[in-house]
Amino acid sequence: MGIVCAFNSSSVAEITELVKELTGSEPNSSSLLEQGPVVLAGYAYNGGQAPVPVSAKRATQSIILDGTVLNAQRIRESLKPKPRNSSPAATVLGLYAAKDRKVAHFLDGMFALFLRDGDHFYAARDHLGSYPLYFAQVNGGWLFASELKAFVEKAQSLSEFPPGCYFHSDVGLRRYFRLEGPAKPVSFQDAIEVVRVLVTDAVKKHVGSGEVGILLNGSVESSILAALAYQKNRKVRTYSAGLEGSQDGHTAKKVAEWIGVKHTHVEVSVEDILNHLQEIVWSLETFDGPVVRHAVADYFAVRAAAEDVKVMVGSDAANELFGGYPYLRPMYQEKLTAEIKRITENLHRTHLLRWNRIVTGWGLEPRSPFTDRRLVHAVSKLPSNYKISEDGRAKWALRRAFSTMLPAWIVDRPDSEDVHCVGIQTALSEYADSVFTDEDLSKYKGKDAELQPSLRTKDELLYYQIWRQRFPEEFAALVGRTQF
Known part of the structure; x- marks a missing residue:
């Protein structure tokens, strides 16, 4: 399973064709979302469950989440108002409304995510990078994807998205997790x-x-x-x-x-x-x-x-x-x-x-x-x-x-x-x-x-x-x- 996220870079038809190249079949309608400047797609292999894009009540925010957020239920219970559906992706989108760029600090799990917020976007990866994510500038915009294969003929300045980091289009890349060295002595x-x-x-x-x-x-x-x-x-x-x-x-x-x-x-x-x-x-x-x-x-x-x-x-x-x-x-x-x-x-x-x-x-x-x-x-x-x-x-x-x-x-x-x-x-x-x-x-x-x-x-x-x-x-x- 994986995700493809285009921001001001690719059309729905282009992303659909890209997913088809990766998997051999087109994404189903529930795994594909076009909203303003963004196109979000999820896919899976061998009958797996593809990540599903979720949009907020106002049509200027959307998210796709690849992976597992183990504390999603606890986060959902703390949110007011509650998200429209109970999916982990909707929960993270609701948390973003409350915590903004710091949302990754509160997620316990293994994940890569991409979120659209009006004319801006936010991406994040878990602390050790259990779910892969790469990104590049394409056609003057941005393309994020789970697999290198997605960039073989498209990439300019291709990079791996670093673990323990988030990226906001306003402020660039920021680190939220670091490994620490030995602390004070313990028996x-x-x-x-x-x-x-x-x-x-x-x-x-x-x-x-x-x-x-x-x-x-x-x-x-x-x-x-x-x-x-x-x-x-x-x-x-x-x-x-x-x-x-x-x-x-x-x-x-x-x-x-x-x-x-x-x-x-x-x-x-x-x-x-x-x-x-x-x-x-x-x-x-x-x-x-x-x-x-x-x-x-x-x-x-x-x-x-x-x-x-x-x-x-x-x-x-x-x-x-x-x-x-x-x-x-x-x-x-x-x-x-x-x-x-x-x-x-x-x-x-x-x-x-x-x-x-x-x-x-x-x-x-x-x-x-x-x-x-x-x-x-x-x-x-x-x-x-x-x-x-x-x-x-x-x-x-x-x-x-x-x-x-x-x-x-x-x-x-x-x-x-x-x-x-x-x-x-x-x-x-x-x-x-x-x-x-x-x-x-x-x-x-x-x-x-x-x-x-x-x-x-x-x-x-x-x-x-x-x-x-x-x-x-x-x-x-x-x-x-x-x-x-």
């Missing part, structure tokens, strides 16, 4: 209690009470998520995917059995992966190696979930917040703190982008409890030695926070076993080795590389060549890069 016991309470609350908010899928990939954080979710909601089901005999698939099934939750594991073949790789890369709009590899497993798990549920919940952001990546462990504390902040701020271009693209591509609504604003705010203030222990144990505070709830074989699993998509990574690397030579890669690798962007492995070269079939070379600057 480790107090820290893990804060983590336990905030993670538990975040999972409750994101899971709700309906039928929900959980991606259970064998990691510590996905195991914690699944256990908490099942405590809250017995309608929860878990899903995983991997090659036959994969370690993460085995662990996921073992964790699901311990929790007692209904679990579906999808075994995929190398042929399955290669047959869908182009679709996955084009949907992701990235060629970053770790992002694509993780997305392959997600693709097959979420495809299975789409037969059962409408909401899919993942554990993304935990590795960034709690220092889960192997390359972080040797860093001294000051450098580690800076790197954790950097990769968390970059999530909107890496793993949050991956989760959004894969889940919405199957017509489901993505949720990510570890992106909860209160949780992110609190964990960003913890010292880095609470995240990686003195003996090098990753996600230390998270593990200790749930050590009395889960058995030791889950929370104390060695870091070497806390893995995801290893079999898929090996299969893709072996295939790329059969396609490319070392000389092919050397043109993109290292400080003396002849070509850009810099690529690190042959499978990343494979993804880049697939990506280039759909996107111009200059768009590579908007692609986020992870560390290995």
Whole structure:
């Protein structure tokens, strides 16, 4: 699902054609609105629910909201007068009437939105950028859209809309959320209690009470998520995917059995992966190696979930917040703190982008409890030695926070076993080795590389060549890069 918003730049016919190019079909009438200088359109894939534009009682204000506002009901109850309908978009429009440009400060959730206010417009994105949004000047006006594909032949000065920011046509771009560094000292016991309470609350908010899928990939954080979710909601089901005999698939099934939750594991073949790789890369709009590899497993798990549920919940952001990546462990504390902040701020271009693209591509609504604003705010203030222990144990505070709830074989699993998509990574690397030579890669690798962007492995070269079939070379600057 996604949105396209034109302000003094495109006609209804042009936006209709653009949505048709993206999805293969025209937007239905309820997902398209023309009002003065603005055209708003929502769309979805694979039978998902498209965002619906909403107009105010006076015909000078309208809004389209892509995503989830978890506190929408509470906001609605506080508004006087109440909005004409109870949709989250109408609620945000009503809140804008009361709070004006500060409206984003009050929204708890994962979202990108565009709002018309007379001859002005307002756009905003959630604090970590869970829902993608790009913008550019087009035909003397502005075009905002969820996908890079919308700008392939139209953009001038294309930019990604930064997370934690709003844009008002009167004042330009303003930031409303910043990650903070470590604050005044707090004991480790107090820290893990804060983590336990905030993670538990975040999972409750994101899971709700309906039928929900959980991606259970064998990691510590996905195991914690699944256990908490099942405590809250017995309608929860878990899903995983991997090659036959994969370690993460085995662990996921073992964790699901311990929790007692209904679990579906999808075994995929190398042929399955290669047959869908182009679709996955084009949907992701990235060629970053770790992002694509993780997305392959997600693709097959979420495809299975789409037969059962409408909401899919993942554990993304935990590795960034709690220092889960192997390359972080040797860093001294000051450098580690800076790197954790950097990769968390970059999530909107890496793993949050991956989760959004894969889940919405199957017509489901993505949720990510570890992106909860209160949780992110609190964990960003913890010292880095609470995240990686003195003996090098990753996600230390998270593990200790749930050590009395889960058995030791889950929370104390060695870091070497806390893995995801290893079999898929090996299969893709072996295939790329059969396609490319070392000389092919050397043109993109290292400080003396002849070509850009810099690529690190042959499978990343494979993804880049697939990506280039759909996107111009200059768009590579908007692609986020992870560390290995």
